[in-house]
Amino acid sequence: xxxxxxxxxxxxxxxxxxxxxxxxxxxxxxxxxxxxxxxxxxxxxxxxxxxxxxxxxxxxxxxxxxxxxxxxxxxxxxxxxxxxxxxxxxxxxxxxxxxxxxxxxxxxxxxxxxxxxxxxxxxxxxxxxxxxxxxxxxxxxxxxxxxx
Numbered sequence: 001x002x003x004x005x006x007x008x009x010x011x012x013x014x015x016x017x018x019x020x021x022x023x024x025x026x027x028x029x030x031x032x033x034x035x036x037x038x039x040x041x042x043x044x045x046x047x048x049x050x051x052x053x054x055x056x057x058x059x060x061x062x063x064x065x066x067x068x069x070x071x072x073x074x075x076x077x078x079x080x081x082x083x084x085x086x087x088x089x090x091x092x093x094x095x096x097x098x099x100x101x102x103x104x105x106x107x108x109x110x111x112x113x114x115x116x117x118x119x120x121x122x123x124x125x126x127x128x129x130x131x132x133x134x135x136x137x138x139x140x141x142x143x144x145x146x147x148x
Contacts, residue, residue, distance in 0.1 A: 053084045060090035066100050073107065082114045085127050092128075096135050104137045 047055070056076050063069045073091060076083050083091075088107060095104035108125075115121045125132075125139075132139075140147070 049081065049084070052079065052081070053087055056083065056087045057090045060087070060094040063094040063098060066098050066103065069094050069098055069100060069103060073103070073110065077110045077114060082111065082120070085124060088124070088128060089131055092131060092135060092137065101137070104135065105140055105143070108137075108139050 056072065059072045059076075060069070063072060069091070072094075076087060076091070088111060091107050092104055095101070095107065111124050112121050115124065131137075
């Protein structure tokens with residue numbers, strides 16, 4: 001009996017404390033302060049294409065495992081631009097370094113999805129052909145011609 005009495009008292013204490021929300025009158029006076037706190041995100045430094053290329057070349061050169069490789073690829077392809085061939089070279093070398101053939105094939109799928117037209121994709125393929133032959137990377141189109 002004494003135990004249930006203690007529980008009732010504890011329950012009343014909790015109900016009065018942090019679980020109840022005090023009634024607060026809202027006024028329009030708070031609105032200007034909120035609008036004044038809006039941050040202008042476009043006011044920051046925009047990264048140039050050359051800075052982007054240098055940053056991702058460095059990122060791919062320091063890749064040590066598949067997770068880092070795939071994370072960097074996701075980040076690089078998330079931008080509204082097609083990575084330069086030097087970034088693709090660094091990514092393919094990183095894929096070879098961590099022994100991840102499927103990701104190397106997927107790099108070319110990402111390039112194909114990002115370019116504006118088939119001619120651009122062909123230019124990437126022509127420029128990267130010596131590296132593809134060196135690393136033994138086949139394209140999805142070569143592996144599955146019926147899907148092309």
